[in-house]
Amino acid sequence: MPLIGKRNLVLLFVIKLLVIGLFVSGCQEGTNKSPVSALFTGLDVNQATVDLTTLGDDVAKHNIVGTVVSQNTGEKLANIAVNLYYESQLAATTKTTSDGQFYFAKVPSGLFDLTFFSPDNTYASATYILRVLDNGTTAPANPEVKMAALNPGQIKVQAKIEGEVMMAGTGTKLANINIELESNGTLISTALTGSLGQFSFSNLGTGTFIIRAGKASNYEESQQPVTIRDDGVVSPRYTIISLTAKPIENFSITGYVRSQDKQPIASLKVEIYDDQALTKSSYAPTYTTGEGKFFFQGLKEARMYFLKANSGSATNMSEAFPVRVMENGSTSPAVSEILVIRDDKIKTHEVSGKIFDAFTGGPLEYVAVKIGNGSNSLTDKNGKYTFSDLLPGTYKIEISKFGYESMDASFQLVQNVDGTAKTIPATMSYPLVHNMKTGYGSIAGRYVDEITGAGISDLVVRAYKWGLVTKTAWRVVGSSTVQVTETDWQWSDDVLLTSRTSNTGIDGIPDLKGSFKLTHLAPGHYLVYITTDLTKPISIGEYRGGYFSWEVPNKVATFKTEIRGLQVDAGKTTYWTNYEQEYK
Structure with missing residues (x-):
């Protein structure tokens, strides 16, 4: 080996020793x-x-x-x-x-x-x-x-467009406004504004984009151009879009029909006229709900109208009641209250039920119970509440007690041919869930025979998460390949909770046949799936007119019903039933 080669090897060996020595001496424990x-x-x-x-x-x-x-x-x-x-x-x-x-x-x-x-x-x-x-x-x-x-x-531009939508003139932030992002005339993504009117689109490349806001809303559509430069700078940095309210094309009038003692009159015909003489009417009549409430919708002009409540089986016809509809959609008076004289001999009915602890079955005293006509009641030591002087109709019921999750439900009061009355559901007993876990809520409900009002027992009830999901993919649109984004609801097929509808209660515990409860759920939206046996659904794709399919459960052979989007709030019990709950 030449002498110069040997010297190089020796020099290389010495350098290695120096590097190892420096490394060892430089390392300090901890x-x-x-x-x-x-x-x-x-x-x-x-x-x-x-x-x-x-x-x-x-x-x-x-x-x-x-x-x-x-x-x-x-x-x-x-x-x-x-x-x-x-x-x-x-x-x-x-x-x-x-x-x-x-x-x-x-x-x-x-x-x-x-x-x-x-x-x-x-x-x-x-x-x-x-x-x-x-x-x-x-x-x-x-x-x-x-x-x-x-x-x-070498840096790939992945910019973010951010902004907000507000009402022109007032600056009020507008929530749930549809936002569309276009590039070269092609829709590439959509979003909804949040509670403070904000929106954003991420992972965008260079180019000029058009943001459109207000589609399918009560506001005139507006658009704003946004440019992303080659250096990633977004101009304007923050996009503010102002929307102007569309001219009101349809007006409405809301009101109540009450008796001389302020009791609501249900199922009463109410007519609307163009003149005070009550000779000309341009719109169809309506009927009051179980709480005495009525609606006239789709009115085409802002002007004076005259209302009349017809006579009923035990009430006289009302006087003409004037209501002015303003150009901004408001009315004077804001809520119309038509007075009718009711025969004191008319037959009314009494409704009673029990409130009890969902886990122990024990009755709950001093529970505040309120129904939609304004009547209030407190439960006694047996958990019983009573409402008297009720006319047939559909009522909302609100139940609350300190330390328990509050509950809203509804019931129907139906008068039989023989003059007696029944409620749907047949029993008016409700469970309250003790609020042991702060920040959580529950779902409770009852599945009944819609004809008899009797509960159906031993049904399997499952709760699944129901949430918004955003999907992004490259799709061919026309002659171009673009990135499209959509957001919609779908389920997660992991079962969170399983329960069964109950059988008839024993003595001392209210009859809760057909009822169920799903407790300690985090606030959010849920899908409840009810079957007659333990057969589990599987996930299938559901198309809703866009680029993507969304995961939902299939309908198994023993399927009874499913409820999508049940919202659970902290400290509250969301109550659901399959019987008629429509009330105004």
Whole structure:
């Protein structure tokens, strides 16, 4: 071997020994101060450190929160190494989250230096100086650190369009407004505004987009162009769309018919006239509900109308009742109340029931029970409540007691040919669930024979999660391939809870045949599926006119019914029945 070759080998061996020696000597147990850690975090191997926790909780009691974004595209950067320095000494390290946020807890007031490093060297390192004030705020407030790309041409633009929709003139934020995103005349995504009118579209490339708002709503449609530049900058950065209310084309009048003692009159014919003489009518009559309420909808003009309640089996015809409909859709008076004189000898009925603890079956005393005509009752020591002087009709019932989930339900009062009355459901007993778990709710209900009102026992009741799902895919639209996005409801086929409708209760416990309860459910929407046996449904695709299918349960041979979108609220029991519940 030539002498020069041997020398090179010896030199290479010596270099290897030096590297190993430096690595071993640089590693300190229990620290990140080694050449390897310095490589990944950007730290100086010999950098002094300070432990802020030694300052005590009364001094180190503040937080530092900020965001790291791309200077080129505005994208929030994840997995960026962040070092915090206090008085020129390293105090803490962290990495940014998936939404670009970094967080340091238990820091004192004072001046801090921060350094930022990209582990994959996509972005140039950056520094930032901020001050934590004695009151815990930072200057600058809401720090945002921008890191420049080392090779901008290699960064794929994935921008986000954000904005909100409000009512023109008032600035009121508009919820549940349909938003459509178009590119080159092709619809590529849709969204609904949130409770504060906000919307967003993510993972968008460069180009010019059109945002359309207000389709199929009570507002005139409006559109706004948005451009995403090659550097990822969105212009305008935040899109505000103002919608103008459409002119009202159909007006309505709502009111009640009551007797001289303020009792509602059900199933009474109410007519609407164009003149005070009650000779000309342009609209069909309507009838009062069980709570004495009536509606006239689809009125074409804003002007004066005259109402008349016809005579009933035990009531006289009313006088003409004037109502003015305004151009903005309001009425004067706001709610019409037509007075009729009722024969005091008319037959009314009494309704009673029991309220009990859903788990023990024991009666509940001092439960507040209210029905839609304004009547109130409190249960006695046996859990019993009673309402008198009720006319046939459909009533809403509200039940509440401190420490229990409140419940809203309804019932029908039907008069038989012989003058007696029955209720649907046949028994007016309801369970209340003890509110043992804060922030959770329940579903309760009853499945009955709709003719007799009697409950049907031993049905299998299952609860599934019912939620909004967003699907995105590439689809061929015309001659182009575009990314389309849709959001709709579908089920999750994992059974959350299973129950059965109950049999007839024993002595001392109310008859709850056909009733069921599903308790301690997190707030949200659910699908309830009822069958006559334990056969489980499977998931099938349901098409609703868009690009995607949505998962729903199939109807097994023993299927009875399913209820989609039952909403559960914290501290409340959502009550469902299969009998008629329509009340106004």
